[in-house]
Amino acid sequence: MTHRRLVLMVLVALCGLALGWLLAGLLVWIRPAQGAPAVAQDETEPLGPALASGVRCGRARWQQKTLTDPAAQTVNLSPLDSTVEDLIALPAPKSWTPDLPRQVTEFRAYRVPAVLVAFKLEPDSDIHLVLRGTSGATMIAEIPDPRCAHGSVVLPQLAQVRKAFLQRFGAPERFRWRRPLHGAVVVVTGILLFDDAHGQRGVAPNGVELHPVIGLN
Numbered sequence: 001m002t003h004r005r006l007v008l009m010v011l012v013a014l015c016g017l018a019l020g021w022l023l024a025g026l027l028v029w030i031r032p033a034q035g036a037p038a039v040a041q042d043e044t045e046p047l048g049p050a051l052a053s054g055v056r057c058g059r060a061r062w063q064q065k066t067l068t069d070p071a072a073q074t075v076n077l078s079p080l081d082s083t084v085e086d087l088i089a090l091p092a093p094k095s096w097t098p099d100l101p102r103q104v105t106e107f108r109a110y111r112v113p114a115v116l117v118a119f120k121l122e123p124d125s126d127i128h129l130v131l132r133g134t135s136g137a138t139m140i141a142e143i144p145d146p147r148c149a150h151g152s153v154v155l156p157q158l159a160q161v162r163k164a165f166l167q168r169f170g171a172p173e174r175f176r177w178r179r180p181l182h183g184a185v186v187v188v189t190g191i192l193l194f195d196d197a198h199g200q201r202g203v204a205p206n207g208v209e210l211h212p213v214i215g216l217n
Contacts, residue, residue, distance in 0.1 A: 047124055048147065057148035058124030060098035062108065064193055065142070065211050066149035066158075070105075071102045073153060079111035079189045084133025084204075087112065087192065092206035096196050106192050110210065112141075114184040117202065119179070121172040125167060129213070130202030131188060138202040140195070141188050141210040142159070157214040164216055177201070189215030202210075 063069035089112065095104055114131035117138065122128045125145035132138050146152075146159040172178060184204045190210025198209035 025088070041158050045195075047130045055145055056123060058126070060102060060196065061078070061193070062148075064100075064102050065195075066144050067114050067154050067191065067212060068149060068154055069102055071107070073114060075102075075153070075191060076108050077154070077191075079109040080214070081112045082112050082192045083089070084112060084114050084131055084137055085135050087208050087210075088133075088137055088139055088204040088206055090192075090208055092208070093194055096194065096207065098196075099189045105195060109189055109191050109214065111187060111189045111211065111215070113185070113187045114139075116180055117183060118171075118177045118179045119169065119172050120177045120201075121174045126200075126202070127162070127172050129188070131173060131186075131210075137204075139204040139208060139210075140200060141213050142204050142214045143216075144211075149208075150214075154212065154214050158212055161213055161216050168216075187215075187217040188213055189217075 005209050007103055029207045045170060058065065058134050061118045065070075067075065091102060091110040098114055112131065114133055117130040119127055119129050122142075125148055127143040129143070130138055131141055143165055144158055146155060146162060149155055152158060169180060169184070170178070191214040193209050193211040195203075195209050195211065197203045197205070
């Protein structure tokens with residue numbers, strides 16, 4: 001075998017190896033992270049009809065989520081101090097349905113310190129917050145669009161907290177999660193609500209949320 005032919009064979013082998021590495025890298029880049037759903041679970045939630053402004057709002061327990069339900073007037077808005085760990089330990093309703101009325105534990109606001117891990121704009125126009133407690137456990141908090149909360153008993157608070165969030169963290173993106181640099185310590189005040197746990201990012205084991213958020217520090 002001539003020296004020239006040997007060099008040619010080595011070059012062909014190296015090219016094949018480089019091509020294999022490139023294809024493997026592309027597969028890793030395209031494939032979702034291990035344990036992550038291929039499609040965001042929140043994308044499957046039913047929506048209401050579009051408003052005149054073009055905004056889409058939600059349906060499931062939407063009156064409770066925006067404090068426009070008949071029982072909203074009796075919700076105690078003076079917050080109790082709590083933690084992510086305490087709230088995710090609460091017993092969930094025995095059966096969850098999209099028209100579940102306000103539960104006994106959902107008549108109170110809570111104030112929770114946490115790390116804001118990530119946030120995103122949802123199809124129902126909520127800003128979805130992933131909150132992490134001191135143990136590493138997570139739960140969700142949601143900031144509704146005031147245009148989806150006409151008649152809410154906390155409409156001024158919803159408008160104020162949405163504005164404050166956008167000023168501090170910037171506009172959320174619809175199809176990509178944003179993460180505050182090194183996380184951000186926040187104190188979130190919101191009404192306790194049990195939502196359907198269906199694989200949302202940051203969802204608590206019992207589906208508990210602060211929904212709607214009425215204060216952010």
